[in-house]
Each structure stands twice: as C-alpha cells, then as structure tokens.
Amino acid sequence: MLPFEILEYQERLRKTKELMTKKGIDVLLITDPANMNYLSGYDAWSFYVHQMLVVMIDEAQPLWIGRYLDAKGAVVKTWMFDENVIAYPDFYVHSEDNHPMDFIASVFNQRGLGSKSFGVEMDHYYFTAKAFEQLRRNLPNASFKNADLLVNSVRMIKSDQEIEYMRRAAMIAEQAMYKGVDSVRAGGRECDTAAMIYYHLLTGTTEHGGDYPAIVPFLPTGQNTSIPHLTWTDKQFSEGEAVIIELAGCYQRYHVPLARTVSIGKPLDKLQNLAPIAVEGINDVLTAVKPGMTCGEVESVWRNSIKKYGIEKESRLGYSVGLNYPPDWGEHTASIRKGDTTILKPNMTFHLIPGLWFDTYGIEISETFRVTEKGCETFTNYPRELLINTPFRLDQQGGIIS
Structure with a gap:
C-alpha cells in the first residue's frame, strides 16, 4: 500500500514538469532516492547500486530503471504501470566492463530520446562522475543541464498528509529522546545509550512503528561536546560530563x-551559563517566524539575540527537513543563515539547531518546526532546557540501579 494517494503523486509530478519546462528540460533523470520516493513511492535499500527514475515531459508516468x-x-512500491519498470541484468552491477548507464542510455536511444535535453542531479551522493561520463559517451547527441535540487524545491512545501507523517515521527523522536536521556548515567556506556535510542526509534509508539533514520544518533561526550557530528564509542560516562544527543524520529x-544536552550531575558553570542564552535565542526565533520572512531574516533574529552576550555562531542556524535517505535528513534547499532569500511559506518545515561549540565544551538544543498561516509550531514538546540527570539511575525506593 502506498503512503499517499495516486492523485498526490500526480500533482507532485505536475509541479516537477512545470519546472522542467521553465528550465528547458525534456527528460529528467532522478537518482536521489528521496526524490524517487517523492514522485513514485519507491522505497527500498537499493540505492547502493545505480538506479534512476526518468520523468519525460510528454509522458504521463515516469520510468523506473534499476537492478x-x-x-x-x-x-x-510504485504507482506506475508494471511496464514502466525496466530492469538491467546483474552483470552490470559493480562491473569493470559494463556500467548500468550503458544500459540506461540504450533504453533512451531505443525510445528516440537520444537527442533530447536531459536534466541531471549533478551534485548528489548517488550519481557518480563515471555515471555522467558513461551517459555522455552513449548519448553523443543529447544535451545535459544541471537539474540539481529541482525536485527538492517542489518538496519544500508539505501536504497535510506529509505533515501528519512528521507529527508521527515527532512522537517517536520524543520517546527515543526520553529513553536515551534517562540512560545517560555515570558508569553507563555510550554505545548502550545509542542502542537504547535505536531501539525506541524503531519500535516507535504504540500507534506507529518507526523507520530507520537517515543519520545515526550523534552522541559527543565531555570535551567532545565541542565537536558536532561525533557518534558513540564504548567509553563509560563519568559524573560531571555533559552529553549531547541529536536524533530524529522517522516515519514513512x-x-x-531533535537535539538536547544533558549533564550527569552538576553542570559546568560555563555550560549552565550558556544554556539560558541558547534557549532565549531559540524562543526569540520561534516567536518571530512567520510566512513572508526570508530565511536570512530568521537568522538575524538569532544573531541579534546572542550578540547581546558577545557570542557569534559561524555555522547556519537550520535547514529545510523532511523526506530523506542516508546520509542526510536535510532537503539541501533552504538554509536558515545570513543571505538566504528563501521566503517562508505555510507547511515548510525546518530543523532549527542553534548549536554553540567552543574549545572544550558545547551545547545543542534544537526544534523542528512547521511554518503556519500566522507563525510557526514545533513538532515536539520536549523540555527546552539544559537537562540534568542524577549521576546514577535510581529505583522507586531511591536505591542505585547498577
């Protein structure tokens, strides 16, 4: 069963073709698995081999070409006719002599598309330099245009059903965060906390099971909280350490x-002093957000808020988020940073992550929000503060749980 009605897929396809027409693209070659999913419904862990969704400007349905x-x-897993699914033999897989793009180009030539204008997702993880080289070699009369982020831009404004799926993902994220934070105690291992988070991300809630997230949980600890994007080790937590947990609930x-920072016992003074500054800035941003603002204007609210305390942030404040596959849950379109002129519209969704990182410590407290008709609303309802755990887990009678 597809997660959306066929009419919704067709409307997405119509909007995509409008952009193709504006860019003079006859055939759009989609290799981003999220964009493939968005237009066709296709969902499988097959993106480690070459595959492609082909949108032709004058055809009602795309083609899926893959292994x-x-x-x-x-x-x-797609809404298209069976005959629109075309498979290449296995001798094209990881072969030095045969490349899947040779097969795909032959399909285009057989269909009389060899001299068309092709749009290609030039800056995507799963479309290689060799793939592009083979396409050009086998389609000498074709012209190629960069169609990077064409479908991504259509994805930015979510349908009501997409928002509902994100609400379900938010409930999963909250559950995993509560369980993960509770496991951060002196003597526990980082890998055990990661396992606890993963368990609850996948089991989800009573109503809705979870999916695998596009990024693994981040878990920098101690002085490593000054370094974003670190995962976990088998090191034990110690009293007095801070731990950053960044994760994402995923549904369909x-x-x-969602990101939070937890201290095991009494926080360092500098971390305790930093936390209310970060929270104030987040609250200022969420209060200010409204349709019609640009992403750059949103960032300026944060910049002016922390500037009062002599703090500057080099990295972006957030980014558009939603449907995706490894290695990233961001949409690669709008960023909440200085100079981004993207105009906020209702049902755009962003991860607001104003992380602050210094030489030996850092803090992350984040929110994912939806732009509404008059402002914004956060998807989760998790305490927005520096979290403080007792050093050891206690049972109901106050005894230490070993």
Whole structure:
C-alpha cells in the first residue's frame, strides 16, 4: 500500500514538469532516492547500486530503471504501470566492463530520446562522475543541464498528509529522546545509550512503528561536546560530563530531528551559563517566524539575540527537513543563515539547531518546526532546557540501579 494517494503523486509530478519546462528540460533523470520516493513511492535499500527514475515531459508516468533484483520491489512500491519498470541484468552491477548507464542510455536511444535535453542531479551522493561520463559517451547527441535540487524545491512545501507523517515521527523522536536521556548515567556506556535510542526509534509508539533514520544518533561526550557530528564509542560516562544527543524520529521516511544536552550531575558553570542564552535565542526565533520572512531574516533574529552576550555562531542556524535517505535528513534547499532569500511559506518545515561549540565544551538544543498561516509550531514538546540527570539511575525506593 502506498503512503499517499495516486492523485498526490500526480500533482507532485505536475509541479516537477512545470519546472522542467521553465528550465528547458525534456527528460529528467532522478537518482536521489528521496526524490524517487517523492514522485513514485519507491522505497527500498537499493540505492547502493545505480538506479534512476526518468520523468519525460510528454509522458504521463515516469520510468523506473534499476537492478533486476530490485525490479519486483519497484512494481510493488510504485504507482506506475508494471511496464514502466525496466530492469538491467546483474552483470552490470559493480562491473569493470559494463556500467548500468550503458544500459540506461540504450533504453533512451531505443525510445528516440537520444537527442533530447536531459536534466541531471549533478551534485548528489548517488550519481557518480563515471555515471555522467558513461551517459555522455552513449548519448553523443543529447544535451545535459544541471537539474540539481529541482525536485527538492517542489518538496519544500508539505501536504497535510506529509505533515501528519512528521507529527508521527515527532512522537517517536520524543520517546527515543526520553529513553536515551534517562540512560545517560555515570558508569553507563555510550554505545548502550545509542542502542537504547535505536531501539525506541524503531519500535516507535504504540500507534506507529518507526523507520530507520537517515543519520545515526550523534552522541559527543565531555570535551567532545565541542565537536558536532561525533557518534558513540564504548567509553563509560563519568559524573560531571555533559552529553549531547541529536536524533530524529522517522516515519514513512519523514524525519523530525531533535537535539538536547544533558549533564550527569552538576553542570559546568560555563555550560549552565550558556544554556539560558541558547534557549532565549531559540524562543526569540520561534516567536518571530512567520510566512513572508526570508530565511536570512530568521537568522538575524538569532544573531541579534546572542550578540547581546558577545557570542557569534559561524555555522547556519537550520535547514529545510523532511523526506530523506542516508546520509542526510536535510532537503539541501533552504538554509536558515545570513543571505538566504528563501521566503517562508505555510507547511515548510525546518530543523532549527542553534548549536554553540567552543574549545572544550558545547551545547545543542534544537526544534523542528512547521511554518503556519500566522507563525510557526514545533513538532515536539520536549523540555527546552539544559537537562540534568542524577549521576546514577535510581529505583522507586531511591536505591542505585547498577
């Protein structure tokens, strides 16, 4: 069963073709698995081999072209006719002599598309330099245009059903954060906290099970809280350490990220002093957000808030988020940073992550929000503060749990 009605997929396709027409693209080659999912419904862990969704400006349905082993999945998981699923033999997989783009180009030539204008997602993880080289070699009469982020831009404004999936992802994120934070105690291991988080991300809630997130949980600890994007080790937590947890609930591939910082026992004075500054800035931003603002204007609210305390942040404040696959849950379109002129519209969704990192410590407190008709609303309702755990887990009678 597809997660959306066929009419919604067709409306997405219509908007995509409008942009293709504006850019003079006859055939759009989609290799981003999130964009493939968005337009076709296809969802499988097959993106480690070459595959492609092909949108032709004058055809009602796209083509899915991929590995023979995955073709049945494409028949089951897409809304297109079965004959629009085309498979290449396995001798094209990880072969020095045969490349899947040779096969794909032959399909285009057989269909009389060899001299068309092709749009290609030039800056995507799963479209390689060799893939582009093989396409150009086999399609000498074709012209190629950069169509990077074309579909991504259509994805920015979510439908009501997409927002509902993100709300479900948010409930999963909250559950995983509560369980993960509770496990951060002296003597516990980082890997055990990561396992606890993963367990609850996948089991989800009573109503809705979870999906695998596009990014693993981040878990920098102690002085490593000064370094974003670190994962976990088998090191034990110690009393007095701070731990940053950044995770995302995921439902039907829709993500709601959430980050918090927890101190094991009494926080360092500098961290305790920093926390209310970060929270004040977040609150100022969430109060200010409204349709019609640019992403740059949103960032300026944060910049002016922390500037009062002599603090500057080099990295962006946030980014558009939603449907995605590894290695990223961001949409790669709008960023909440100085100079971004993207205009906020209702049902755009952003991860607001004003992390502050210094030489030996840092803090992350984040929110994912939806732009509404008059302002914004956060997806989660988790305490927005520096969290403080007792050093050891206690049972109901106050005894230490070993």
